Amino acid sequence: MSATTPFASPLPPPGPIRAAALRHALIAGVRRVIARRDALNKINVFPVPDGDTGNNLALTLSTVLTGALQRRAGGVGRLLRRVGDEAIDGARGNSGAILAQFFSGLADAVGSRASLDRRGLAEAARAASRSARSAMADPKEGTMISVIHAFAEALVHAAEQGERQELRAWFESALAQARIALQRTPDQLPVLRKAGVVDAGAQGFVDLLEGIGDFLARRGASGPADGADDRSDLDIGDVHDALHAELDDIDPRHRWCTECLLVGEGLDRAGLQAAMSDLGADCVVVAGGAHRVKVHAHVARPSAMFEALGRFGRVESTKADDMLAQARTASAPGGCVVVTDSSADLPDGLADALNLHVIPLRVNFGEQDYLDRVGISPAEFYARLRHEHLLPRTSQPPVGDFRRQFDFLLSHHAEVVYIGLSRAVSGTLQAAEAAAQRGDASRTHVFDTANAAGGQALLAIAAAEKAATGAAAAEVLAHVAALKPKTLTFALARDIRHAVRGGRVPRWAGWIASVLRATPIARVVPEGRLKPCAALFGETRAPERFAAYVAKQVPAGTRWRLIVGHCDAADDAAALLASLKARLDIAEGWLVETGPAVGAHAGPGALVACLQPVAL
Numbered sequence: 001m002s003a004t005t006p007f008a009s010p011l012p013p014p015g016p017i018r019a020a021a022l023r024h025a026l027i028a029g030v031r032r033v034i035a036r037r038d039a040l041n042k043i044n045v046f047p048v049p050d051g052d053t054g055n056n057l058a059l060t061l062s063t064v065l066t067g068a069l070q071r072r073a074g075g076v077g078r079l080l081r082r083v084g085d086e087a088i089d090g091a092r093g094n095s096g097a098i099l100a101q102f103f104s105g106l107a108d109a110v111g112s113r114a115s116l117d118r119r120g121l122a123e124a125a126r127a128a129s130r131s132a133r134s135a136m137a138d139p140k141e142g143t144m145i146s147v148i149h150a151f152a153e154a155l156v157h158a159a160e161q162g163e164r165q166e167l168r169a170w171f172e173s174a175l176a177q178a179r180i181a182l183q184r185t186p187d188q189l190p191v192l193r194k195a196g197v198v199d200a201g202a203q204g205f206v207d208l209l210e211g212i213g214d215f216l217a218r219r220g221a222s223g224p225a226d227g228a229d230d231r232s233d234l235d236i237g238d239v240h241d242a243l244h245a246e247l248d249d250i251d252p253r254h255r256w257c258t259e260c261l262l263v264g265e266g267l268d269r270a271g272l273q274a275a276m277s278d279l280g281a282d283c284v285v286v287a288g289g290a291h292r293v294k295v296h297a298h299v300a301r302p303s304a305m306f307e308a309l310g311r312f313g314r315v316e317s318t319k320a321d322d323m324l325a326q327a328r329t330a331s332a333p334g335g336c337v338v339v340t341d342s343s344a345d346l347p348d349g350l351a352d353a354l355n356l357h358v359i360p361l362r363v364n365f366g367e368q369d370y371l372d373r374v375g376i377s378p379a380e381f382y383a384r385l386r387h388e389h390l391l392p393r394t395s396q397p398p399v400g401d402f403r404r405q406f407d408f409l410l411s412h413h414a415e416v417v418y419i420g421l422s423r424a425v426s427g428t429l430q431a432a433e434a435a436a437q438r439g440d441a442s443r444t445h446v447f448d449t450a451n452a453a454g455g456q457a458l459l460a461i462a463a464a465e466k467a468a469t470g471a472a473a474a475e476v477l478a479h480v481a482a483l484k485p486k487t488l489t490f491a492l493a494r495d496i497r498h499a500v501r502g503g504r505v506p507r508w509a510g511w512i513a514s515v516l517r518a519t520p521i522a523r524v525v526p527e528g529r530l531k532p533c534a535a536l537f538g539e540t541r542a543p544e545r546f547a548a549y550v551a552k553q554v555p556a557g558t559r560w561r562l563i564v565g566h567c568d569a570a571d572d573a574a575a576l577l578a579s580l581k582a583r584l585d586i587a588e589g590w591l592v593e594t595g596p597a598v599g600a601h602a603g604p605g606a607l608v609a610c611l612q613p614v615a616l
Contacts, residue, residue, distance in 0.1 A: 016115035017167075019079045020072070025212045026083065027069050030061040032211030033204055040207075041411045044200040044330070046143070046191050047094070047283050047298070050257070050323045051330025053200035055408050056093030060100060061208075063090025075114030080107035088288045089261060089317070092404070095201030097259065097296040098132050098144050099208075101287035105131025108289070118170055122155035129153075137273045137284035142188025144201035150181035151209065168216040175209050182206050254282040254298035256374070257321040258305050262293045264313025269293060275308050298323070303375050310368075319401075320374045325357055329412050336467040336476055337413040339405060340460040341397065341428055342372040343421040343597045345453045345565045345608070347590035354464035359405050361421075361428065361597040362395045372597045381596040382568035382604055392600045396428035402435030406444050415473040417445045419460040419480065421452055421597075422528030445473050447480060450528030453598045454563030454610030455489035461561075462612070487612045488554060489524040492536070492546045494569075494605030521549060543572045543607060547579035550609050558613050559585045565594035565608035576607050587614045 033040075040054030067090075068082035084104035091100035105128035110116065116124070129152040133145050154177035158170050185199040186192040192199055262272070269286045272295060276284045281297035288294055293313075299305045302320040309315050329337065339357040340346075351358060360371040365384060370376040372394070385392065402418075409416045418436075420429040429448055436444035447463075449456045459480050466479045518535035519542060525531045536545055554560070562580060566573030570593070577591050594608060602608070 016117055017076065017121055018115045019074070019076045022076055023069055023073065023079055025215045027065065028215035029208040029211035030065045030069065032214070033061055033207045034058045034065070036204070036207050037407075038411050040200045040204050041330070041408075043195075043197040043203065045195045045197060046189055046199060047140075048323050048327055049195075049330055050321075050326035051412055052093060052321070052326055052408050053095050053204065055404065055411060056096040057099065057201070057204040058407075059092040059404060060087060060090050060096030063087065064103075075112070076116050077107070077110045077112045077114065080110050083107065085292065088292055088294045091259070091287060091294045091296070092319070093257065093259075094283050094285055094296055095144055095204060097285040097287045097294050098135060098148075098201065099205065100294060101135040101285070102128045102132040102148055104288060105129075118155075118167070119159045122152070122159040125152040125155050132287075135269075135285050135287045137276060137286070138282075140189065142185040142192065142202075143199050144205050146185065146188065147178050147181045147199075147202040147205050151175070151178040151205075154178070168213075171216055172213060175206075175213050178206050178209055251282070253280055253300045255322065255324050256299050256302050257283075257296075257323050257326075258299050258302040259294060259296040259319050260306060260309060260315050261317040262288075262295055262309055262313045263291065263316055266290055267293050267313055272309070272312060275312070276305070279304060279308060281305065302371065303377065303380065306370075306375055316369075318369065318371055318375055320360075320371055322358075325352065325355075326408065328352070328355060329357075329409065334413055334467075335470060336415045336417060336473045337409050338417050338419060338460060338464040338467050338476070339409065340419045340456065341421055341432075341597075342374075342595055343426070343428070343452050344419070344457040344460050345563060345592045345594050345598070345610075346457045346460070347563065347592055350461060354461065354468060356460060356464040357405065357409065359397050359401055361397055363392055363596040363600060364395070365392050370596070373595045376596060378568075378593045378595050378599065381599060385599070386568070386604055392596070394426075394597050394600045396426055396431045399431050399434045399438070402432045403439055406435055406439050410440055410443055415443050415445065417447060417463055417467070417473050417476050419447050419449055419456065419463050421456060422450045422524070423448045424450065424528035425452065425530070443473075445477060447477060448528070449480075449484060449487075450526060451484075451487060451489055451524055451610075453489060453491075453594055453608045454565050454592065455487050455524060455612075457563055457592075458487050458561055458610055458612040459483060483612060485526065487610070489608065489610045490546075490550050490553070491522050491530065491602060491609075492542065492607040493520055493522065493602055521546065523553070543575040544579045546607060546609070547576055547583060550580065550611075551583040554584070554611055557585075559587050560611045561614055562586050562589040563592060563608075563610045564589070565592050565598075565610070567594050567599045567602050567604050567606040569605045569607060572605070573607055576609060580609060584611075 037054035037058040041051045044051050044053035064083050064086050067086045073079035084107035087100035087103045091097045106124050109124035109127035129148045133139050151174050154174035158173045182198050182202050185202050267290055272286045276297050281299045283298045285296040306315050342360045360374050363370045363372050406416055418432050423429040432446050449459045462483055463476050463480045466476045518537050520532050521534040522530045522532045564573050564577040
């Protein structure tokens, strides 16, 4: 009998949802979000217009795509547990942490089940929605959590209404409600209505669902569907121009978008949220379970956040992004943008003024790892260096730190130029090159300054100034290449054992300095290494005698830019700066505190003088 006759038997209930099909559906959804990364960046204006929601979601989901979703799983529960754990470990940003908690909550609700029916998946999605909301200290309607809630409730309603409904139709009915909730987000958050966009995180969740829907419809989901959201064609300025005047109003108490992974036993998520509240943190998300938790918050001092969290467990995978710098880039996109690392001793305020971005190196005392200048300030570093017997060590940023920064900048600029620490003394440049090759290599350029400290900073400043004129990357690189051999760095080390231990100065030089009670002077040679070249005997007027030596080594009749750096020796540095100004033609002179990345090797009391000609 034909199934179309009135006497046809009812359709059998749909079969169970198994791990293989769920894995392929998630792959399709993840790929769609990654493909839509730039469009999501463009509409990111909440909680601040820093233009990185697309990157954060893409990075979070890339961890899952290259991990849990590449391996077959013995059941739905096992698959979702892997997805949840890896999403927590790889979560980036507010939206990434919320999505990670959704997956983690989904895994908790499913447990060890090998397969699910629609009602079971719907109830698990409802539990996951509640879990995602509970991860936020101050949930805001009109964001991703609103759309997640609408989708989960629609799944439950559809499962209750039509037990024999075809799987695709069941999912599409819930997706339709998610789309409606997405379109309501501007009515719930005035900042979205002002910019004329929907919430970027919420849009990313809908993109994930639409990728899954495409898979169910057997259309594929390697990229956006035909007729994709017109917002993908928005010029970034259209979204952010209305908010540009408000960038100066970003609360300094919440300037840093900070996160880390916390590992321990019996981690108390409520206690963690309370600790973040005590710090006055904003946009707090505490995602994970009893053993691994990703904490995200906007704070004034990342070091204070990491210290507070360290009382609960082991702090790993620290990250802190300057949202004011990101917002500035997002609101004023351009051709070429310059980035350097924290070895460069930049004068206060110049990075902000020149849209110059900084990637922190890592510093550790024993097992505790810190972000240079972000997780630990120079003052905190030198206090520990003077009073602890444990000598610090430094390491280059992971490739992922460079990749994340490059990807963000390339979403708003045509090209990126990285002005890096000397290859001869660190693996930092190599990490940047690896990140460039894994990303958009044709638009990412890595420059070896063969320098450090103020010398590296002077080259980074020159590059950023050139880029600000509208110069393309090739012109910027040619400009700094011409300045490179003329940028001179000299150092006076009061405690040479740090440089000897780190291999920056030969052991024989340390032995001679100790025996003769001399204070060695070194200079950065063309190949990028620090080489001893002279010594001062006695402590009397050391800054002035160091200035006299430097003045004799540099070309006469030249007008200079000057950076004087010091390792917890501000008075001596001021004397050095004044003495150099008296001996040389100084157009601009800055006094800076040398950061931990250099101070770990130079030691307390060290002075650094760096000069660059004003004009070629």
